[in-house]
Amino acid sequence: MDELVARARAALELVTDPEIPQLNLRELGVLRDVRASAEGLEIVLTPTYSGCPALDQIEQEVRAKMAELGLPARITRQLVPAWSSDWLGADARAKLRAAGIAPPQPAAGGAVVHFTAPRQAPLPCPRCGSGRTETIAPFGSTACKALHRCLDCGEPFDYFKPY
Amino acid sequence: MNAPTDYLLQLADTALVLAQRNAEWCGHGPVLEEDLAMANISLDLIGQARYLYQYAAAGLGGDASEDRLAYFRDANEYRCLTLVELPNHGPRSGGAACAPDYATTIVRNFLHAALMALLWAELQHSSDTQLAAIAARSVKEARYHLRHCGDWLLRFGDGTAESHARAQAALDHLWPYTQEFWTPSPAELAACAHAGAPHPASLHAAWDNRVDAAIAAATLQRPPNCGFLCRGKFGQHSEHLSYLLAEMQVVARAHPDAVW
Numbered sequence: 001m002d003e004l005v006a007r008a009r010a011a012l013e014l015v016t017d018p019e020i021p022q023l024n025l026r027e028l029g030v031l032r033d034v035r036a037s038a039e040g041l042e043i044v045l046t047p048t049y050s051g052c053p054a055l056d057q058i059e060q061e062v063r064a065k066m067a068e069l070g071l072p073a074r075i076t077r078q079l080v081p082a083w084s085s086d087w088l089g090a091d092a093r094a095k096l097r098a099a100g101i102a103p104p105q106p107a108a109g110g111a112v113v114h115f116t117a118p119r120q121a122p123l124p125c126p127r128c129g130s131g132r133t134e135t136i137a138p139f140g141s142t143a144c145k146a147l148h149r150c151l152d153c154g155e156p157f158d159y160f161k162p163y
Numbered sequence: 164m165n166a167p168t169d170y171l172l173q174l175a176d177t178a179l180v181l182a183q184r185n186a187e188w189c190g191h192g193p194v195l196e197e198d199l200a201m202a203n204i205s206l207d208l209i210g211q212a213r214y215l216y217q218y219a220a221a222g223l224g225g226d227a228s229e230d231r232l233a234y235f236r237d238a239n240e241y242r243c244l245t246l247v248e249l250p251n252h253g254p255r256s257g258g259a260a261c262a263p264d265y266a267t268t269i270v271r272n273f274l275h276a277a278l279m280a281l282l283w284a285e286l287q288h289s290s291d292t293q294l295a296a297i298a299a300r301s302v303k304e305a306r307y308h309l310r311h312c313g314d315w316l317l318r319f320g321d322g323t324a325e326s327h328a329r330a331q332a333a334l335d336h337l338w339p340y341t342q343e344f345w346t347p348s349p350a351e352l353a354a355c356a357h358a359g360a361p362h363p364a365s366l367h368a369a370w371d372n373r374v375d376a377a378i379a380a381a382t383l384q385r386p387p388n389c390g391f392l393c394r395g396k397f398g399q400h401s402e403h404l405s406y407l408l409a410e411m412q413v414v415a416r417a418h419p420d421a422v423w
């Protein structure tokens with residue numbers, strides 16, 4: 001059984017987020033567990049943003065990958081604990097930066113909403129590292145991203161929203 | 164204990180109907196960024212509604228499903244707040260043609276997100292662990308929506324004479340519908356008694372503080388409270404909900420059980 005779990009885990013390393021192909025499901029924090037049970041493998045996934053349409057596709061890809069290996073597996077959607085962008089590790093953040101996406105700053109937690117207050121720490125440009133950046137639009141190309149611009153190198157860039 | 168199904172449906176219906184209203188801007192937004200913003204806010208709300216409908220359907224059993232709950236209930240079975248079903252423009256009769264007004268959309272979403280940021284924060288502590296988990300995700304989204312709509316409220320209110328007048332008119336039009344927020348429905352009382360949900364009236368002071376501060380910063384006037392009380396949570400809706408549902412449900416009803 002342990003060997004099956006290990007094979008499944010290794011295969012799942014190759015399943016990436018359809019909208020951020022630089023990150024696999026484990027790095028994204030979506031893959032929570034792979035465990036063996038009497039009925040076969042159970043793969044536990046936690047969805048990210050409520051509005052993210054990628055989850056259905058992710059589940060299909062996980063099913064296809066398991067079928068390819070001939071491993072009977074079922075998928076459990078686990079909502080508790082709620083996904084947080086704080087789950088992205090240092091490696092994942094470095095990969096995002098290399099792809100020109102600014103990684104998420106720490107999620108605000110229970111902080112009070114300030115309507116127009118500037119963000120606490122400057123958001124560094126993923127290309128040139130300058131802290132002089134501005135928000136172009138708080139909603140971007142996908143549910144997880146906002147659009148920003150660097151005032152020094154002039155490049156627009158995506159920012160992975162802290163949630 | 165778990166929250167009553169009617170309570171889940173009230174939350175889900177409110178999210179779905181507002182999502183449908185906001186989605187009317189898709190392809191028609193005043194600027195590209197706002198077109199994307201409203202579509203993204205709609206996606207968040209649809210996502211929240213889906214988790215709530217799936218949870219409610221699991222509790223109902225039988226042939227209940229998220230699609231059956233969303234597409235095969237009529238207006239009098241919907242439990243959404245009246246505020247979210249109103250059109251994206253000022254007061255007009257149901258079918259009268261009228262250009263959509265972005266100030267109305269922003270003010271409505273602002274008033275609603277200010278409520279939901281507080282309600283979801285409290286529901287994270289519900290004894291219903293599934294509802295608490297949905298709340299933990301949704302509260303982050305509500306805060307983001309509140310921030311975005313608060314930014315626009317400030318720009319409109321403290322902007323040009325035209326934008327100020329339209330924001331104030333939207334506030335005057337929509338304000339009476341917020342009074343429904345604080346009058347508990349039977350589902351809310353049951354959720355409060357058995358599932359650790361907050362009593363609606365307990366959120367009123369905090370909502371006032373946030374909303375008053377934003378209205379003042381936007382140089383707008385807070386409208387006076389009046390005796391009007393709408394009852395969407397009780398299934399008694401404005402004339403606008405049936406039109407909205409007709410458009411939203413027609414394909415599912417024309418091709419029931421279709422798969423794609």
